Amino acid sequence: MVGLRTLVVQCTDWSITAAGVSPQVPAAVFHANRVTATSPAAREHGVALHQRRREAQSRCPSLLVIAGDPARDARAFEPIVASLDALTPRVEITRPGEVAFPTRGPSRFFGGDEGLVSRTHAIVSEVLGERGRARVGVADGIFAATLAAEIARWTAVVPVGGTPAFLAPLPAATLDRPELVDVLGRLGVGTLGALAALPERDLLARFGKPGQAAWRLAAGLDERPPALGPPPADLTVSTVLDPPADTVAPAAFLARGLAEELHDRLWRRGSACTRVVIGAETEHGEHLERVWRAEGILTAAAIADRLRWQLDGWLQGSARHRPTSGISRLWLTPEEIVPAGGPQLGFWGSDIATVDRASRAVARVQGLLGMESVAVPEWRGSRDPATQVVLVSAAAVDLTAARPEAHRDRVVGPWPGRLPTPSPAWVHGDPPGAEVVDAAGDVVLVSGRGALSAPPWRVSVAGGPWAEVLHWAGPWPLEEWGWDTARRRRRARLQVVTTDGQARLFALELGRWRVEATYD
Amino acid sequence: MLLGMGSEAVPSTLAELTERIRPVTLTAERRLPVLPAFATLLPGAGLRRGATVSVGSAVGVGGGTSLALALVAEASQTGCWVAAVGLASLGFVAADEMGVALERLVVVTAPTRDAWGGVVAALIDGFDLIILPADRVGARPAEARRLAARARERGVVLLLVGVGWPEGADLQLEVSRARWEGLDNGHGHLRARKVRIIRGGRGEAASPRRADFWLPGPDGKVQEVALAPVRSLRSLR
Structure with a gap:
């Protein structure tokens, strides 16, 4: 079954355009401190995707930094989608900046694929004006059509039946599956053509469902075998808004519940949806509908996001596109449903809903106490328990992504002088002063050769009462930054257990004792 | 009666019935898992969701913080998110050694007095x-x-470290005795700690209980200390 002939429109660098920045300005959009989109001018300076902000700014000091905002991208995209309504009623939004629709009807009407493509390009370019550029591609199946659009300068039409030949020379990396592509590369399968030449059964046997899906894409077929029929009608969920909403906030409040209801209803049947129709009815009886599709499965949170973005696009658009009255009813209809598989779980096996919940709570606390108030631990190579794990502001990391920095195995290499395990449960950021004296009442000192002047007898922390030493070990000399006179530190550490059962780590530096850590 | 009903009413009735005959959630399912070592110490071998748990140590003994970290370790490993508020000098290396998954730990700086409740x-x-x-x-x-x-x-567990919670917590754990091993006048290093934990509380935790634990043991793991083992059978002959 050859993929459904599809047209894909891509607005290049959409996040930049949506932010209202001209392509001539070096600008980049950031999410969690990483570049997610760049303007052509920024690329000329060497700014690339996934770079850290500091690196991007060092490549291009005049770089305009824009905070990522999917809602803004979606809102700005609505007029473009609306302009395509003149061509076909079935426009599907893949993501803000990219739409697709089947060409069968409109192609015949506009005199073939070429005619449709140039017409589509003209319409989108007119709406975009000077703000950005659009590319259009047509091929059998959405995967090939997207690639055709990506490769095209303006437009590209892959002839009917020519999709496998068009895909064959492309690198396998165009499949958005890094793990699979990596393995295939090591097996000598470097292009989509080489992948398509393998027997489908073998890929299914060796790599399971993802392998089969990759083969289908490479062979120019649809990713999944087509559904046997449209999903049953009773899966639509809807809600009535009373009073009707003409701002986003009250409607967005309902979005979450509606999305979860749909997701639950599908989940109970063992299904999930990959394409959803978002519909709304206004007080004046206007009927608004948009189709959103996803490459994978739409989770409850993903559906809620799309619903909110769409409402944003409808209600905050220009006066010409806006409905004339408030929205009184909202509904969600799954258009394409598939058996629910495993991909609901995050990369490292956690439930996405829990991460979402935690990130929302983090955002709220950041609102209450300031952005820097919430931090997450990350491993660093170091000798000090205080700097072996450092706290990094949660605003700079993406909690929903896998974070290798949070794993101990990230630290490689030996760090001689590191404390033996178990590690102290309290590490004092501002170590309190202490006194360590010997039986004669003199302060215990450590010689240049690392020998104690006398065994410690009793200790006092921060001017507190004396406590007698029960056991002790040390001194462990520690010299850091020996090559840098300004940062050079010499310390000697002592583990001490006092008669009351408390264990502490004392450190002598420049003739003064401090409590570095407590084994609470 | 049933035959008289409209056919479209049947599915909703069935759904209603399913809801009604669904078994209620068992108490055991509403517990967060804990390390196997704590299975006998805690009622139901877990932390009941929604409970307040106070963790402390007798004056001058110490060990409360390590106990708190050990209590959250298993739940954190199995996917629960943990937040620590106002505990910026927590030893995160120690937390990792106890088994807390640092990628699901979030640290919040101490709010001002008025903001605590909201945060x-x-x-x-x-x-x-x-x-x-x-x-x-x-x-x-x-x-x-x-x-x-x-x-x-x-259904969230509040873990209160130290003393000062005005209400009696649902589950109260106290380290009453602690002994470190591994130090020998100048030699060795801290290796293991034996603690006695006293459990008290309300409801299912009301009956007091106490047990000895390695926190941590010489192998770095938390374990219940077995009753004094028989050293050798030969001496009995």
């Missing part, structure tokens, strides 16, 4: 376990009660 309430909505110093929040009994009620409703 903890916001965290209760998003996290499964919240560790906080008992004396800071407990300064206002009304606030403490409100937070405990909210945690109970949302």
